[in-house]
Amino acid sequence: xxxxxxxxxxxxxxxxxxxxxxxxxxxxxxxxxxxxxxxxxxxxxxxxxxxxxxxxxxxxxxxxxxxxxxxxxxxxxxxxxxxxxxxxxxxxxxxxxxxxxxxxxxxxxxxxxxxxxxxxxxxxxxxxxxxxxxxxxxxxxxxxxxxxxxxxxxxxxxxxxxxxxxxxxxxxxxxxxxxxxxxxxxxxxxxxxxxxxxxxxxxxxxxxxxxxxxxxxxxxxxxxxxxxxxxxxxxxxxxxxxxxxxxxxxxxxxxxxxxxxxxxxxxxxxxxxxxxxxxxxxxxxxxxxxx
Numbered sequence: 001x002x003x004x005x006x007x008x009x010x011x012x013x014x015x016x017x018x019x020x021x022x023x024x025x026x027x028x029x030x031x032x033x034x035x036x037x038x039x040x041x042x043x044x045x046x047x048x049x050x051x052x053x054x055x056x057x058x059x060x061x062x063x064x065x066x067x068x069x070x071x072x073x074x075x076x077x078x079x080x081x082x083x084x085x086x087x088x089x090x091x092x093x094x095x096x097x098x099x100x101x102x103x104x105x106x107x108x109x110x111x112x113x114x115x116x117x118x119x120x121x122x123x124x125x126x127x128x129x130x131x132x133x134x135x136x137x138x139x140x141x142x143x144x145x146x147x148x149x150x151x152x153x154x155x156x157x158x159x160x161x162x163x164x165x166x167x168x169x170x171x172x173x174x175x176x177x178x179x180x181x182x183x184x185x186x187x188x189x190x191x192x193x194x195x196x197x198x199x200x201x202x203x204x205x206x207x208x209x210x211x212x213x214x215x216x217x218x219x220x221x222x223x224x225x226x227x228x229x230x231x232x233x234x235x236x237x238x239x240x241x242x243x244x245x246x247x248x249x250x251x252x253x254x255x256x257x258x259x260x261x262x263x264x265x266x267x268x269x270x271x272x273x274x275x276x277x278x279x280x281x282x283x284x285x286x287x288x289x290x291x
Contacts, residue, residue, distance in 0.1 A: 006204035009156035015078040017054035020144035029138035046118035090116040121253040162189030245290035256290035
């Protein structure tokens with residue numbers, strides 16, 4: 001079944017490489033890639049990829065009785081750690097139909113690179129695979145070597161805790177007019193009591209900031225008439241609204257900028273809770289704004 005990675009911040013792994021080619025150079029003729037995506041592993045067109053040029057095992061700096069030090073250093077030199085948000089951020093500013101891959105070169109001595117193909121999601125990972133990519137200029141005799149991989153893991157679990165607040169009040173003008181109002185805010189990290197057996201803290205895919213506003217006014221219109229008539233004419237008006245802004249783009253895995261209580265209430269007083277312009281909507285989408 002599919003796995004949801006959104007409860008974690010990063011993906012890590014240890015890698016060991018020994019070049020067994022005939023002509024060894026400072027720059028190995030291969031790249032090592034980690035790919036993960038959704039759908040069938042065969043012919044999948046929706047996946048993320050991280051790749052790098054590994055560092056060869058160097059035994060020249062170790063004495064015969066301390067060869068393990070060189071192996072340990074090679075594990076460290078080739079270790080992999082990447083924030084999951086770095087993958088999903090590749091989706092910023094792009095629009096369907098997602099035909100062209102998005103590539104970001106991270107640079108450095110290892111020539112690290114991340115790539116987005118199609119429209120995968122870290123909330124629905126069906127497969128993970130390792131890929132060895134040979135340089136086009138490499139000969140068959142150069143393409144010899146050994147990779148070891150260890151401890152592929154999700155790390156840095158989302159542990160931020162949220163808060164909720166409520167303010168309400170009521171004002172009565174004798175028995176003529178009654179005014180009441182309430183404002184309630186709950187951010188997406190707020191954990192409610194739950195008996196489902198899972199963590200009460202929402203995962204990133206379902207987390208959302210929420211602002212609830214309500215106002216009520218009731219007027220006794222019969223106060224404008226003579227009490228001897230015996231009329232009772234109450235009139236009431238009510239307003240209720242709920243605004244939700246997700247932490248992650250719905251049906252996708254793009255992480256959005258979180259809307260705080262100040263952001264939501266500021267938009268409420270300025271009448272900007274809703275976005276009516278298509279141009280403004282596209283601008284906010286491209287900038288990964290939760291609004």
